[in-house]
Amino acid sequence: MLLPLSGCATISSMTTQTEKSIPRTARERARAEITREILDAALRQLATDGAPALSLRAIARDLGMASSAVYRYVASRDELLTRLIIDAYNSLGEAAETAEARADRSDLLGRWSAICIAVRSWAIANPNRYALIYGSPVPGYVAPPDTVAPASRVAVLLTRILLEATASGRLPAEITSDSVSPAASKALAPLRKFIGPDASDALIQRGVMVWTGLYGAVSFELFGQLHDVIGDGPGEREAWIAECIRRWAMQVGIA
Amino acid sequence: MLLPLSGCATISSMTTQTEKSIPRTARERARAEITREILDAALRQLATDGAPALSLRAIARDLGMASSAVYRYVASRDELLTRLIIDAYNSLGEAAETAEARADRSDLLGRWSAICIAVRSWAIANPNRYALIYGSPVPGYVAPPDTVAPASRVAVLLTRILLEATASGRLPAEITSDSVSPAASKALAPLRKFIGPDASDALIQRGVMVWTGLYGAVSFELFGQLHDVIGDGPGEREAWIAECIRRWAMQVGIA
DNA sequence: TGTACATCAGTGAACGCGCGTTCACTGATGTAC
DNA sequence: TGTACATCAGTGAACGCGCGTTCACTGATGTAC
Numbered sequence: 001m002l003l004p005l006s007g008c009a010t011i012s013s014m015t016t017q018t019e020k021s022i023p024r025t026a027r028e029r030a031r032a033e034i035t036r037e038i039l040d041a042a043l044r045q046l047a048t049d050g051a052p053a054l055s056l057r058a059i060a061r062d063l064g065m066a067s068s069a070v071y072r073y074v075a076s077r078d079e080l081l082t083r084l085i086i087d088a089y090n091s092l093g094e095a096a097e098t099a100e101a102r103a104d105r106s107d108l109l110g111r112w113s114a115i116c117i118a119v120r121s122w123a124i125a126n127p128n129r130y131a132l133i134y135g136s137p138v139p140g141y142v143a144p145p146d147t148v149a150p151a152s153r154v155a156v157l158l159t160r161i162l163l164e165a166t167a168s169g170r171l172p173a174e175i176t177s178d179s180v181s182p183a184a185s186k187a188l189a190p191l192r193k194f195i196g197p198d199a200s201d202a203l204i205q206r207g208v209m210v211w212t213g214l215y216g217a218v219s220f221e222l223f224g225q226l227h228d229v230i231g232d233g234p235g236e237r238e239a240w241i242a243e244c245i246r247r248w249a250m251q252v253g254i255a
Numbered sequence: 256m257l258l259p260l261s262g263c264a265t266i267s268s269m270t271t272q273t274e275k276s277i278p279r280t281a282r283e284r285a286r287a288e289i290t291r292e293i294l295d296a297a298l299r300q301l302a303t304d305g306a307p308a309l310s311l312r313a314i315a316r317d318l319g320m321a322s323s324a325v326y327r328y329v330a331s332r333d334e335l336l337t338r339l340i341i342d343a344y345n346s347l348g349e350a351a352e353t354a355e356a357r358a359d360r361s362d363l364l365g366r367w368s369a370i371c372i373a374v375r376s377w378a379i380a381n382p383n384r385y386a387l388i389y390g391s392p393v394p395g396y397v398a399p400p401d402t403v404a405p406a407s408r409v410a411v412l413l414t415r416i417l418l419e420a421t422a423s424g425r426l427p428a429e430i431t432s433d434s435v436s437p438a439a440s441k442a443l444a445p446l447r448k449f450i451g452p453d454a455s456d457a458l459i460q461r462g463v464m465v466w467t468g469l470y471g472a473v474s475f476e477l478f479g480q481l482h483d484v485i486g487d488g489p490g491e492r493e494a495w496i497a498e499c500i501r502r503w504a505m506q507v508g509i510a
Numbered sequence: 511t512g513t514a515c516a517t518c519a520g521t522g523a524a525c526g527c528g529c530g531t532t533c534a535c536t537g538a539t540g541t542a543c
Numbered sequence: 544t545g546t547a548c549a550t551c552a553g554t555g556a557a558c559g560c561g562c563g564t565t566c567a568c569t570g571a572t573g574t575a576c
Contacts, residue, residue: 027539027551034552050394052307057529068532069553077530128394135391137478139305139383148483181501183494187486208484209472209499213464215480216471223392225470228403229463231442239438244464246436251506282518282572289519312562323565324520332563 035073051132088129093153095122108254116245123218171253178202210248290328306387343384348408350377363509371500378473426508433457465503
């Protein structure tokens with residue numbers, strides 16, 4: 001996972017407009033449209049049957065074309081999976097970004113909560129897409145490097161808040177005086193490369209723990225591990241997640 | 256997930272001895288042996304190719320028997336999956352239990368750490384079995400109730416420690432004076448049923464967060480999400496997890 | 511102890527299905543003169 | 544503006560593969576008299 005701290009706004013989602021201006025020739029226009037239809041059909045299949053059942057033949061059937069025709073638009077099943085993965089990361093990232101953008105800039109807790117809630121809501125709304133990116137990896141599949149930037153959009157948002165909290169100088173004493181074992185400090189090196197020297201080891205450690213905690217909680221909820229642990233009546237899961245978010249925020253010193 | 260706070264020792268793992276005394280007739284003996292061979296072959300296939308690729312035909316091939324013969328021992332692919340799931344939960348639970356049992360009873364932190372480390376080590380050693388139980392659920396598959404008890408073994412261990420910590424009366428003030436929103440308190444009701452009235456809402460909330468955090472961290476490590484976040488040189492991941500464990504223990508007041 | 515019958519393990523063929531991917535080909539669209 | 548050629552989309556058949564599951568059948572093991 002990379003953490004490019006700027007320029008994420010130029011990453012365009014597969015499901016949004018393409019960046020190359022409107023295609024001119026009829027062929028290009030048709031090509032764009034059908035590519036879009038294929039990806040939409042793939043998303044539909046993903047939503048209903050899950051990633052393992054995703055099949056190029058089924059997509060072709062869905063669109064009423066010969067199965068071989070799909071290969072004019074998609075190189076292979078793996079390539080399609082990659083596109084769906086990138087799309088899912090972008091969709092999630094966009095959801096988190098727009099939610100965060102709605103909060104008052106100076107309200108770090110509000111921005112933080114908005115991101116966490118957005119991640120969880122997106123996961124609930126798109127369980128199979130969530131499983132595609134945060135569930136068990138597909139055995140043979142290796143994610144190409146293009147997935148890295150989209151995959152880090154949420155983390156970038158969270159990191160930015162931690163940096164602002166540090167810059168504000170209002171982190172509580174138990175965090176500014178906190179530290180991390182030398183070995184752990186070394187293990188945090190890759191992350192440090194992206195975050196820079198401003199945040200303390202302890203804050204980074206806390207940030208990573210909260211980050212993994214967030215996805216751990218969402219995964220457990222989505223994958224059924226909270227059954228008979230946290231109530232699933234109306235609003236109960238939301239209340240529980242809200243309590244988690246409040247505490248995560250405290251752990252990184254913004255509440 | 257159920258949390259039966261007693262009687263877990265009687266749960267026998269599929270890969271250990273069966274509880275019915277030694278089978279008498281040659282038929283029964285052979286049946287037990289071949290059942291065992293089938294499950295072993297399934298475990299081997301699971302380890303190398305992952306759960307999605309698990310196939311009854313491949314197992315039959317592996318054992319040199321007709322594919323139809325496997326149906327004398329296993330009702331269906333789903334039933335085999337269930338057995339593997341139960342076996343995985345039991346294997347993980349057993350690893351955690353024996354690790355915990357080696358620590359001094361009065362050393363709550365030592366017991367806690369032993370469990371967390373055992374979970375992570377087991378996951379690293381058995382990535383596909385871990386993915387089978389904590390990764391994305393298989394779309395069509397529904398886990399039968401027999402999986403519930405084995406699935407809760409680790410949680411039972413952790414819960415017991417929290418109860419002992421409460422009973423000891425040595426929980427730090429920030430935990431005993433801590434509380435949880437009324438809505439969150441209500442959401443914790445299912446868990447409370449198993450834990451009883453002794454532990455406070457705040458401690459239970461903290462416990463669940465740490466529990467989800469543990470699996471979140473292990474899943475992220477195993478599923479590649481920590482790539483370029485936490486160093487993967489010798490000992491780095493271990494140092495990072497150790498730092499996490501230390502902090503989780505502090506969050507539930509046992510360090 | 512010996513025989514008749516019931517039970518069970520294992521075989522091999524088959525059903526019916528789906529998949530990813532390739533390939534030679536037709537016919538439409540785009541381009542250069 | 545009109546024609547010749549190149550490009551590309553889409554077809555349909557085929558290859559080769561694997562899967563879960565069923566079924567009629569053979570032959571061995573177990574049991575009851």
